[in-house]
Amino acid sequence: MLIKLLAFKDAYFSREDGATAIEYGLIAGGISLAIVAAVFAFGDDLEALFNTIGDAMNAASGEVETSR
16 A cells, blocks of 8 residues: 555656646746837837838828829
């Protein structure tokens, strides 16, 4: 009986099934923090860039329609 109990304890503590899921969760959390930090750091610059591109596209499409 004691040998079975010790074998069960050893098998229980040597299992690593949950460790992989926790590692993937930590990696996903780190990636999401990096994305949030990048958005806060460069958000205004990106918004200005997209607005500039959108304005240029609107101006170009307006020029094409008026030249027909």
